[in-house]
Amino acid sequence: MSAQHPAAAVVVEAGGEPWSRVEPLLDRRSQEMADHGVLEVVTANPGVRTAISGWCTRKGRVVEATADRNGSTSFRIRIGSPSLPEVP
Template sequence: MCAAPPDASSDAPGPNDSVLTVVDAGGEPWARILGLLERRWCELPVGSVLELHSANPQVRSSVRGWCRLTGSTLLTEEETGDLSAYRIKLPPPPAPGTPTPSTLQKPESP
């Protein structure tokens, strides 16, 4: 996984929710975007805001699901023509060696 990044701020929304980095994914499929997001997540300080640009309309539900799964906060979602922009506040990354559920696996029924 990734090493722990330097601490920047709490997860509470605040005045410093400016975008620290932009990931321009073009029309890439979610599987490729997921790798980009996870790499950036490991590189940025805790509480950073990342902006994702995507021209793939199928990404919307995946972004929402990824935010729920990782504890990220979807701050804004904007559409301009064929392009969508998502502002995401990142939580601390998982500790190295922490298993993460595959997006290909179905949750077990109780």
């Protein structure tokens, strides 16, 4: 991965699961991340693709990037603020 898009801390491979099953998983995984990092969701379900934007808005999350691959869509979601560089 490039510096612009470092590897996601958590990847959720949702397959064709419906939003009703994906949403609670995203809620739990994003809470476990303590409001920092990137969560990636990969889905083949059109309903999930549509719902992710609204979920991000409600939860204060940001979709950084999307990519289509092999019939699925990958969403990179920022959980909290981007990390600031450490001060020596």
